[in-house]
Amino acid sequence: MYRIVKKRVLNPSVVLMEIEAPMVARKAEPGQFIILRIDEFGERIPLTVADFDREKGTVTIIFQLVGTTTKQLSALEEGDALVDFVGPLGVASHLEGLKKVAVVGGGVGCAIAYPQAKKLHALGAQVDVIAGFRNRELIILEEEFAKVATRFFCTTDDGSNGNKGFVTDVLRGLIEEGAAYDAVIAIGPLVMMRAVSELTRPYGIRTVVSMNPIMIDGTGMCGGCRLTVGGETKFACVDGPEFDGHQVDFDEAIRRGRVFASQEKESLREHEC
Ligand code: FES
Numbered sequence: 001m002y003r004i005v006k007k008r009v010l011n012p013s014v015v016l017m018e019i020e021a022p023m024v025a026r027k028a029e030p031g032q033f034i035i036l037r038i039d040e041f042g043e044r045i046p047l048t049v050a051d052f053d054r055e056k057g058t059v060t061i062i063f064q065l066v067g068t069t070t071k072q073l074s075a076l077e078e079g080d081a082l083v084d085f086v087g088p089l090g091v092a093s094h095l096e097g098l099k100k101v102a103v104v105g106g107g108v109g110c111a112i113a114y115p116q117a118k119k120l121h122a123l124g125a126q127v128d129v130i131a132g133f134r135n136r137e138l139i140i141l142e143e144e145f146a147k148v149a150t151r152f153f154c155t156t157d158d159g160s161n162g163n164k165g166f167v168t169d170v171l172r173g174l175i176e177e178g179a180a181y182d183a184v185i186a187i188g189p190l191v192m193m194r195a196v197s198e199l200t201r202p203y204g205i206r207t208v209v210s211m212n213p214i215m216i217d218g219t220g221m222c223g224g225c226r227l228t229v230g231g232e233t234k235f236a237c238v239d240g241p242e243f244d245g246h247q248v249d250f251d252e253a254i255r256r257g258r259v260f261a262s263q264e265k266e267s268l269r270e271h272e273c
Pocket of ligand 1: 214215216217218219220221222223224225226235236237238
């Protein structure tokens with residue numbers, strides 16, 4: 001069993017949990033993910049590793065309350081335990097050698113962007129972090145980003161934090177001002193990652209996106225997480241979850257992401273009754 005040692009509600013729909021999982025913590029790297037089950041009847045859900053502490057033997061996950069399982073997970077408290085916590089899965093981010101990077105996070109995607117920014121900072125890179133949220137109430141990890149970012153920009157769609165705009169507005173401004181990035185790392189909703197990739201394409205800036213499709217086994221056997229990248233079929237769980245944003249077929253990924261929307265709604269209704 002995997003004990004919840006810390007729980008923090010980051011905003012009304014996003015929760016952080018630190019889970020005791022020493023074997024996973026020992027090997028976890030930014031960019032990788034875990035698959036958990038709450039109990040033996042539970043659905044398997046993938047969550048990207050938001051942080052880890054090898055000494056304490058813990059792994060931090062941050063999740064949004066979007067479906068039945070994440071709602072059930074959010075109801076657990078410190079001291080409760082999960083039946084499965086498998087990982088680390090997927091390919092770790094390749095961050096070595098990068099000197100100047102823009103890390104772009106959208107919404108809860110900032111939870112995944114944070115370990116990337118932290119590691120880049122530790123490697124001595126210059127890291128501009130651009131974080132975007134719908135409104136001020138949804139902002140997460142502001143203090144954490146401020147500690148590791150060379151420059152930190154936080155925008156809201158409605159301007160309620162005094163900085164109205166989209167992450168792409170900020171990124172475009174920085175590129176046009178002459179920020180010569182080795183790479184842009186974009187993590188968030190598919191439409192945001194597509195917009196960032198289209199923005200950087202004409203500049204020829206390497207752009208890495210973190211894909212989060214439907215997953216079942218997480219080991220490359222079920223095919224549930226397949227994507228088209230550069231015209232080839234790839235499995236996010238074993239070939240990713242990070243891919244070249246200029247090569248990803250986002251339209252297909254968006255379509256596939258909606259396949260079970262009605263079942264997800266049905267499940268939520270059943271569990272709320
Ligand atoms: Fe089954 Fe990736 S989750 S192949």
